[in-house]
Each structure stands twice: as C-alpha cells, then as structure tokens.
Amino acid sequence: MDKLRVCLxxxxxxxxxxCIQFAEAGGPKKPNHKDGxxxxxxxxxxxxxxxxxxxxxxxxxxxxxxxxxxxxxxAGEGHGIPYFYMTTLDPTPRNAxxxxxxxxxxxxxxxxxxxxxxxxxxxxxxxxxxxxxxLVDSNTTEATWAKDVLFVKxxxxxxxxLIINWTFHGFQIFKLEIEDIFLINWFGGSQTITVAQYLQxxxxxxx
Amino acid sequence: MDKLRVCLxxxxxxxxxxCIQFAEAGGPKKPNHKDGxxxxxxxxxxxxxxxxxxxxxxxxxxxxxxxxxxxxxxAGEGHGIPYFYMTTLDPTPRNAxxxxxxxxxxxxxxxxxxxxxxxxxxxxxxxxxxxxxxLVDSNTTEATWAKDVLFVKxxxxxxxxLIINWTFHGFQIFKLEIEDIFLINWFGGSQTITVAQYLQxxxxxxx
Numbered sequence: 262m263d264k265l266r267v268c269l270x271x272x273x274x275x276x277x278x279x280c281i282q283f284a285e286a287g288g289p290k291k292p293n294h295k296d297g298x299x300x301x302x303x304x305x306x307x308x309x310x311x312x313x314x315x316x317x318x319x320x321x322x323x324x325x326x327x328x329x330x331x332x333x334x335x336a337g338e339g340h341g342i343p344y345f346y347m348t349t350l351d352p353t354p355r356n357a358x359x360x361x362x363x364x365x366x367x368x369x370x371x372x373x374x375x376x377x378x379x380x381x382x383x384x385x386x387x388x389x390x391x392x393x394x395x396l397v398d399s400n401t402t403e404a405t406w407a408k409d410v411l412f413v414k415x416x417x418x419x420x421x422x423l424i425i426n427w428t429f430h431g432f433q434i435f436k437l438e439i440e441d442i443f444l445i446n447w448f449g450g451s452q453t454i455t456v457a458q459y460l461q462x463x464x465x466x467x468x
Numbered sequence: 469m470d471k472l473r474v475c476l477x478x479x480x481x482x483x484x485x486x487c488i489q490f491a492e493a494g495g496p497k498k499p500n501h502k503d504g505x506x507x508x509x510x511x512x513x514x515x516x517x518x519x520x521x522x523x524x525x526x527x528x529x530x531x532x533x534x535x536x537x538x539x540x541x542x543a544g545e546g547h548g549i550p551y552f553y554m555t556t557l558d559p560t561p562r563n564a565x566x567x568x569x570x571x572x573x574x575x576x577x578x579x580x581x582x583x584x585x586x587x588x589x590x591x592x593x594x595x596x597x598x599x600x601x602x603l604v605d606s607n608t609t610e611a612t613w614a615k616d617v618l619f620v621k622x623x624x625x626x627x628x629x630l631i632i633n634w635t636f637h638g639f640q641i642f643k644l645e646i647e648d649i650f651l652i653n654w655f656g657g658s659q660t661i662t663v664a665q666y667l668q669x670x671x672x673x674x675x
Contacts (some may be wrong), residue, residue, distance in 0.1 A: 324531035326573035366533035
C-alpha cells in the first residue's frame, strides 16, 4: 500500500511539474485587459509569427495575407517593432517593394492562454499593426541586430542559412514602420493606443 | 510489488490514451505534399480560424488583417468555402461592404502538425484564398446552413447568441467567393491550384 501511495505521489508530482512547465513556457503573464499598451507589447513579445497583409501586385491590388515569422528583440528586451527575414521569391516582400502599405496581425490564441475561448472571442487578444513594410539596408547595425534577434527566436532561419544557403534565395531584413494600432482584448470594441504610447520602453518582469 | 506494477500499467494506459486522443483530435492525416488540392482542402477543413485581409476604409486603403473564426461545413463534409459570422461593429465586414476584395490566410502551424519546424518553413503549409467577401442574405437556406455549421465548429458563437444576444450586435453571415489560391507546402515556391480543382467534392477518410 505504501508503494502505491509513493507511486501516486510521484504521478501527482510529474503532473504538477508538467503544469508548471506549461504555464512558464508562455513567459510573462498576460497584462490586465485594461492596460492595452502592455497587452499589445506582450503579444508582440510572446508570439513568434503572424500574418502580413500587403497590396498584391499580381492580384490587381487585392489585400494579400501571408504567414511570417518575426522578432521584436531578445526575450525581455523587445522594442515592439516587428522585424522579418524574407525573400522576394515570396510575393509579400515583392508587393511591399511596390507599395509599402501593410498590416501585421498577431493574436493570443496560438499562445494557448485564451482559456478555451473561441479565437473570435473579444477577450482573446488580437492586435493589428498597420504601417509601411520597409527593407532594412543590410550594411547597417540595425540589420545586423535584427538578424541576430531573429535567429535567436527562429534558430531554423540560421540553420537554413548555413545548410541550404538562404542568401542564395535573397533573404533580407524587413521591418514594419508602425502608423496605427488596433487592439481587441475585451468586450466593447478596440482600444485606442497611440504609436508613441506603444513604443515606450518596457521592462518585462516575470509576474 | 504487484500493486506498483498495476499502478505503473495504469499510468502507461493513461499516457497512451492521452496520446491517441491528441493524435485523433487533429482529424484526417495531412495529405502528401505533392497533392496541393488535398492539402489546401485539408487545411481549411481542419483549422478553425484564420486572418481576413480587407482594404481599410478608415486607414486610407491600407490592407487590414484581422482574426476571424470560420467553417466550411461539418467535419468530413466541408465544401472548401469559408463562412464567417461577423458584426459591422468590427472593421473587417465594414471594409468588405465598401470594397469586397479580400484574402483569407490559414496555416498548419496552430494545428501542431509541423513537427517542430518554424512557421515560416515552407513544409509547414500556408494557404491564402483571395476573392470577394460577400454578405449572405439571412433569409436563404445557405445562411441557415452556414449558421448551423459555424455553431457546430464554434459552440461559443451559439452560446453568446443566446446569452448576450449577438443579434443585438448585428452578427451576419459572410462568405469568401474564392478567385485565387496560393499554397506553400514544400520547397520550390507556391503550387498552382485552380478554383475548379479546389472546389471539387472531396470525401475525407480517416487514414
């Protein structure tokens, strides 16, 4: 009977550890919904990908959404500006080089912190950053920094660079120059957030 | 010692059942990457949400991406056409009623079947359906059918309808009339899929 108890205790400990690990995997806790700026920066800091929407050259000016991995900085040091590593073999950067108008949509659902709610539930945060998608000059310290932080968040990008030579495909750094912020994270419509408020330096503290 | 064995056996059974449940939760297996049509229909059938990109009225014609839950039919009976349940309190349907040009982007990464690859890895399937986002007349059998299949895939929509009266918010059925299909699911660029090929009836068989 003692062994049974020990076994059940071990099982409980394993479950507890798994739960703690799962909870910690998400990084800093989601901010209170009343703090829209913190929620927006948290989303950009915690997510690894989103959908870039550009004006399609090939589809007569239709809006064209496409998945893109991104980074806004090292963990806990994000600046809020999404940087991308893309090739003009893909239509999104080709579109942006013709017409830089763009939006980038990230949301909370893939983080697993919406508590079982539907992705469209307004309490499951959704952020759209609208602005211009600009090529970053590869000879700048900004491009070097962006590549470094992208490779930390997306190690596969670096691995691919070494293995199949992504440079052969003309991968370059792009960034979103943000002009408008649209955030839904509660009932009652979008929150008003200015770009200046959003870009304020923010120290991420594990709560 | 026997009790310990029984306990470990039960633990193993619980783990195995969880694994089977997890594997089954994803539904039909991902088709072979060479079959682009099947992959596109599989993605639309298995995913529950995506990003709708419209031409923003309020942001001077900028492309505006926004998360939307959708359904293309009951499990195993999807038709490939995404239907949405949205309110004009949200900018996406407002935009579409002014300019119906739209794209809908869904991808494999949230399904958890990309095998640890980066979301931007070309083998992690990405689909963009471009066309027109149209309001469906609420007095048609199409609207009734669409509402039914949306409520099956998104029970919260029906619950909200009953509890907080979504009709008060003017929720209506919209659908994407598909004109172009862009699929990345392997190295070497997008696959060419015609709308006619994509819309062919398809029977989903659990492989």
